[in-house]
Amino acid sequence: MMEINLNRLSNTLFSQLSAAPIAVYRIGFGLLMFISTIRFISNGWVESQYLSPTFHFRFELFDWLPYPSEIGIWCLFIAMLISALLITIGLFYRFATILFFLSFTYVEILDKTNYLNHYYFVSLVAFLLILIPANRYFSLDARFGITKPSSTCSLWEIRILQFQIAIVYFYAGLAKLNYDWLIQAQPLKYWLHTANHWAIWGDLLKQNWVAYLFSWFGAFYDLFIVIFLIIPKTRLFAYFFVIVFHIVTWILFPIGVFPWVMIVATLIFFNPSFHEKILNTIRSIFFLKSIKTEGRTGKKNKLILPLLACYMSFQILFPLRFLIYEGPIFWTESGYRFSWRVMLMEKTGYATFYIIENKAVFENQFFFKN
Secondary structure: OHHHHHHHHHHHHOOEEEOHHHHHHHHHHHHHHHHHHHHHHHOOHHHHHHHOOOOOOOOHHHOOOOOOOHHHHHHHHHHHHHHHHHHHHOOOHHHHHHHHHHHHHHHHOOOHHHOOHHHHHHHHHHHHHHHOOOOOOOOHHHHOOOOOOEOEEEHHHHHHHHHHHHHHHHHHHHHOOOHHHHOOOOOHHHHHHOOOOOOOOHHHHOOHHHHHHHHHHHHHHHHHHHHHHHOHHHHHHHHHHHHHHHHHHHHHOOOOOHHHHHHHHHHHHOOHHHHHHHHHHHHHHHOOOOOOOEOOOOOOOOOHHHHHHHHHHHHHHHHHHHHHOOOOHHHHOOOOOOOOOOOOOOOOOOOOOOOOOOHHHHHHHHHHHO
């Protein structure tokens, strides 16, 4: 019976449908990463975050990695820029996805103080795109014959991207089910009260009931938005709230490109016909001609299902690792990162460190070691 169910699952996941959603996802992701990298460089954040500081708080598991020189740092960002552009146009796609994943993730793990949830999300999506042949349709690889053109993709290629989005939203909503967020409306009450620079909204955002509305709506949105995106009858209505929710958070809070990443990423829940319209619009704007493509036969790769099972299990279990640590997570922050705990706390502080070198002790220790 189990073997029959596994065969049925395999047949379903390798069933073929239009590759348009994967092509749109690839274009949107690559374009956003290209723009985001230019933004990061133009704002001077390469110098302020990675070159100017003389000390970096390394991730414990990755502190063995060498910290690049100034030339090395710039090479990583140039690699991100070039590979993001190649992903967008679908040229040398395999090389580009691997290069982007390695360069982006390397920069991300250089200093834990620069961690953002959407950086982690970008690394995961980049990793998934290495596995997904998103260059077989509407790409320069397909046009130039670098890969065999195909108008279809396997169902698992879409489902794994939808699963990753669902993980982000669900755990973000689950983390909001706590006393501070729901009963105290914190930290939103603090953040919104400081938004007095808005000419029209300033006074409104200072009202306590607005903070509670934002808190409760945010928790409800994160927990249930994927369900509404999956249901065809509520999908368009849900996507409207995706746009409104993320644009409002982008306006009110300094969270970078994350809102735009999620607005583009959630398009993967729409039907292939919707994505075909997007691709046709791009064709008409840039006067692109269609190339002859054929549907794939849905050839099964025996490694895909075990790999997907391991990946999905990790994504489900890893955010829960805080349960094995002692102490309150908001204080110790053990298991806080890489767990989709989005906008849950505010910590500020100031510290001065004094380093006093005892020359005599140093010389004695040096002599002893030699």
